[in-house]
Amino acid sequence: MSAYRMHLLVCGGTGCRASESKLLAENLQALVMTAGMGREVQVVITGCFGFCEKGPIVKVLPDNVFYVEVKPSDAEEIVSEHVLKGRPVDRLLYVEPEQKGKVSSHGEMPFYKKQLRIALRNCGFINPEDIEEYISVDGYQALGKVLTEMTPEALVTLMKKSGLRGRGGGGFPTGLKWEAAARNRADVKYIICNADEGDPGAFMDRSILEGDPHSVLESMAIAGYATGARFGYIYIRAEYPLAVHRLEIAIAQAQQMGLLGERIFGTGFSFDIAIKFGAGAFVCGEETALIHSIEGERGEPTNKPPFPAESGLWGKPTCVNNVETFANVPPIILKGAEWFASIGSEKSKGTKVFALAGKINNVGLVEVPMGIRLREIIFDIGGGIRDGKKFKSVQTGGPSGGCIPASALDTPMDYENLTCIGSMMGSGGMIVLDEDDCMVNVAKFYLEFTCDESCGKCTPCRVGNKRLHEALTRITEGKGTMADLDNLKELGAIIKDTALCGLGQTSPNPVLSTMKYFWDEYLAHVVDKKCPAGVCTALLSYYILPGKCIGCTACKRVCPASCISGEVKKVHEIDQARCIKCGACLKACKFGAISKK
Amino acid sequence: MCKNALTEEKFRELDSYVDTLPEKHGMLISVLHRAQGIFGYLPKEVQLHVARSLNLTAAKVYGVVSFYSYFTEEPRGDHIINVCTGTACFVRGAEGILKELENHLGIKSGQTTPDGRFTIDALRCVGACGLAPVIMVDGKVYGRVKTGEVTGIVKEYAEV
Numbered sequence: 001m002s003a004y005r006m007h008l009l010v011c012g013g014t015g016c017r018a019s020e021s022k023l024l025a026e027n028l029q030a031l032v033m034t035a036g037m038g039r040e041v042q043v044v045i046t047g048c049f050g051f052c053e054k055g056p057i058v059k060v061l062p063d064n065v066f067y068v069e070v071k072p073s074d075a076e077e078i079v080s081e082h083v084l085k086g087r088p089v090d091r092l093l094y095v096e097p098e099q100k101g102k103v104s105s106h107g108e109m110p111f112y113k114k115q116l117r118i119a120l121r122n123c124g125f126i127n128p129e130d131i132e133e134y135i136s137v138d139g140y141q142a143l144g145k146v147l148t149e150m151t152p153e154a155l156v157t158l159m160k161k162s163g164l165r166g167r168g169g170g171g172f173p174t175g176l177k178w179e180a181a182a183r184n185r186a187d188v189k190y191i192i193c194n195a196d197e198g199d200p201g202a203f204m205d206r207s208i209l210e211g212d213p214h215s216v217l218e219s220m221a222i223a224g225y226a227t228g229a230r231f232g233y234i235y236i237r238a239e240y241p242l243a244v245h246r247l248e249i250a251i252a253q254a255q256q257m258g259l260l261g262e263r264i265f266g267t268g269f270s271f272d273i274a275i276k277f278g279a280g281a282f283v284c285g286e287e288t289a290l291i292h293s294i295e296g297e298r299g300e301p302t303n304k305p306p307f308p309a310e311s312g313l314w315g316k317p318t319c320v321n322n323v324e325t326f327a328n329v330p331p332i333i334l335k336g337a338e339w340f341a342s343i344g345s346e347k348s349k350g351t352k353v354f355a356l357a358g359k360i361n362n363v364g365l366v367e368v369p370m371g372i373r374l375r376e377i378i379f380d381i382g383g384g385i386r387d388g389k390k391f392k393s394v395q396t397g398g399p400s401g402g403c404i405p406a407s408a409l410d411t412p413m414d415y416e417n418l419t420c421i422g423s424m425m426g427s428g429g430m431i432v433l434d435e436d437d438c439m440v441n442v443a444k445f446y447l448e449f450t451c452d453e454s455c456g457k458c459t460p461c462r463v464g465n466k467r468l469h470e471a472l473t474r475i476t477e478g479k480g481t482m483a484d485l486d487n488l489k490e491l492g493a494i495i496k497d498t499a500l501c502g503l504g505q506t507s508p509n510p511v512l513s514t515m516k517y518f519w520d521e522y523l524a525h526v527v528d529k530k531c532p533a534g535v536c537t538a539l540l541s542y543y544i545l546p547g548k549c550i551g552c553t554a555c556k557r558v559c560p561a562s563c564i565s566g567e568v569k570k571v572h573e574i575d576q577a578r579c580i581k582c583g584a585c586l587k588a589c590k591f592g593a594i595s596k597k
Numbered sequence: 598m599c600k601n602a603l604t605e606e607k608f609r610e611l612d613s614y615v616d617t618l619p620e621k622h623g624m625l626i627s628v629l630h631r632a633q634g635i636f637g638y639l640p641k642e643v644q645l646h647v648a649r650s651l652n653l654t655a656a657k658v659y660g661v662v663s664f665y666s667y668f669t670e671e672p673r674g675d676h677i678i679n680v681c682t683g684t685a686c687f688v689r690g691a692e693g694i695l696k697e698l699e700n701h702l703g704i705k706s707g708q709t710t711p712d713g714r715f716t717i718d719a720l721r722c723v724g725a726c727g728l729a730p731v732i733m734v735d736g737k738v739y740g741r742v743k744t745g746e747v748t749g750i751v752k753e754y755a756e757v
Contacts, residue, residue, distance in 0.1 A: 014723070014724050014725055015724070015725040015726075015727050015728060017738075018725045018728060018731075018738030018740055019728070019740065052725070052726065052727030052728075053727045054727075055727060198721070199722075200682075200683030200684045200685075200721045200722040201683050201684040201685045201722055201726060202722075203722070203724035203726065206724050207724075238630065238667055239667075239720070239723070240724075276626075276627075277626070277627070277630055278665075278667075279626055279629070279630065279665030279666070279667035279668060280665050280666035280667035281664060281665050281666065282721075293626065294623070295623045296622075296623040296624055296625035296626045296627070296661070297625075297661065298660055298661055298664040299664065299665070314623075355726065357684070357685035357726035357727075357729065358684070358685050358688045358689070359688060359689075363685070363726055363727040363729070364727060395684065398684070429684070431684045431685060431688060433688060437688055442688075445684070445687055446684075449721070455664070
């Protein structure tokens with residue numbers, strides 16, 4: 001990259017692409033060419049920078065200037081001012097909301113300050129469609145090192161020592177998984193990369209595949225060497241077209257350079273990779289279900305044991321690891337197990353990528369050392385709650401996780417602690433909820449998801465979750481009873497104990513955790529028939545505030561139930577008995593005279 | 598509706614794909630992906646054809662088609678409107694957007710308008726959570742959508 005004096009890095013992740021970052025990059029390229037600087041300035045489309053809230057992002061190197069919310073039409077000013085005259089475009093710099101000051105350098109932004117990027121090290125830094133760029137940042141060196149300097153046994157020992165655990169949710173030690181697959185004697189073994197990221201609100205795996213696909217390919221080959229596998233599959237959602245496209249390019253490039261295929265680096269080791277498409281089933285994130293899906297069957301899980309390491313794909317020993325787990329492997333090999341184990345908490349080593357979303361100021365991808373407190377993620381990195389609202393809860397672990405209340409914000413984040421407070425790490429989705437969110441409704445939302453996605457094989461999950469969902473629906477409609485609450489708890493516990501797979505066993509978590517921490521809200525719905533957050537329509541009442549109503553008749557005219565009475569210029573009134581709670585009056589009132597509670 | 602017709606030409610295209618497979622065992626999902634790409638949907642006739650060419654039972658093929666949400670047995674509209682109902686979009690008001698869209702087009706999520714112009718689909722997370730709530734029309738993403746903007750977005754596609 002040294003031949004150029006300046007690089008314009010444009011984010012090409014899905015989020016920024018949705019805001020026309022591709023056109024922006026094309027504009028920049030065209031303007032650079034017109035200015036006759038095609039040999040001095042390079043425009044690079046990179047993977048995700050993580051700061052999705054303010055996309056599209058443009059970063060200028062070596063100045064380290066970070067532009068946010070850049071439109072295609074801003075390309076001209078960036079080129080004429082910054083590239084030609086060396087003056088950063090002030091109006092495109094990130095404004096730090098608390099101090100209101102402009103922050104020009106990447107490293108100074110609060111969003112990045114507390115982050116430590118290992119899995120995301122190359123995202124937003126290299127062009128994912130060019131293998132040379134990956135190689136220039138030590139890419140494929142780890143593979144070279146293990147093939148020429150290490151035995152498979154030494155490699156497994158190194159991984160065990162590093163303490164790396166599965167980043168897809170379960171947190172099983174990666175080294176042990178590799179060891180189990182390596183120990184099994186079989187003529188054929190398989191490596192599978194689980195890229196079936198189904199947890200709504202989590203998009204780290206996709207960002208890694210889009211931003212740094214080669215790191216996953218390299219690690220799969222390393223895992224192949226450790227376990228004795230010669231072939232790998234990447235199981236990916238068909239809904240991720242950009243990630244698929246970049247993987248296809250990466251595989252072709254690696255094969256062409258001899259980094260995949262026969263006799264890699266001139267050694268006796270051969271390894272190749274193919275892509276397999278998922279077809280939209282959440283349960284396929286579970287490893288046994290995933291294996292059946294690759295075999296072309298319905299993606300239903302089976303009992304473990306036998307574990308895939310003994311009998312997996314086509315009955316052969318198979319090692320399934322998630323994308324983020326793989327992305328951690330090359331740095332561990334190059335920098336050593338001790339280095340990795342020095343980061344994080346006692347039992348959870350290294351870093352974790354979280355997808356911050358919901359009612360938070362800085363939506364995006366963050367990678368932080370394990371053991372960091374939730375408060376730091378949400379308030380320091382995430383910039384706090386949107387629109388000055390009050391923090392209520394953060395949901396982690398997706399449909400298998402739970403809702404964590406404000407009182408647990410100082411919990412150090414690791415696998416054990418999250419499970420201990422009734423949630424789980426999951427794949428790292430983190431949805432922030434504020435005072436306007438109803439916790440019963442959120443629990444219902446997740447149950448709806450689980451009912452939709454339950455494969456139907458075992459009764460606790462297929463039928464039990466339906467019953468949970470029905471009870472929650474009754475409660476949000478104001479028809480719930482205390483018996484419903486008892487049943488939720490009892491049935492939830494039974495499903496946890498008896499469901500067949502990880503998805504079923506964790507599906508009651510959203511209900512049980514919200515009942516544990518937000519019991520008051522459940523009681524308010526059942527006993528007082530009120531929804532404190534003002535979300536559950538059936539439990540709301542609309543009132544006209546006499547002090548504010550000027551008698552404009554706007555509400556009366558839009559009311560479809562004709563239940564608002566009052567004369568012009570006099571205070572109006574809503575007939576509660578006839579009100580259908582459609583909210584039309586609230587939308588129509590220009591004077592803030594209608595309140596709902 | 599000619600784009601949904603089950604022409605012989607399309608069946609031949611599918612056959613030639615199946616012929617290129619070095620190994621038919623375990624390829625059912627891949628073949629169905631290709632078939633849906635060719636026909637746009639997977640009606641009974643196509644499922645039966647796939648079953649015969651892979652030497653599987655029709656029940657097996659139907660079992661797989663009905664298991665995965667990506668496969669559809671109904672023809673789809675000219676324009677597909679996907680409403681993201683992932684959690685991030687949900688807490689930022691995706692439900693209201695979906696309802697508005699359903700009211701405007703007079704169909705429910707998963708259905709196609711009688712004139713075959715639009716299909717509404719709820720989908721789980723497109724991964725553009727920074728832009729929540731998000732809808733996607735024919736792959737183009739509209740971010741930070743407000744309920745009032747829905748009719749305008751549909752109108753952009755009404756005549757195309």
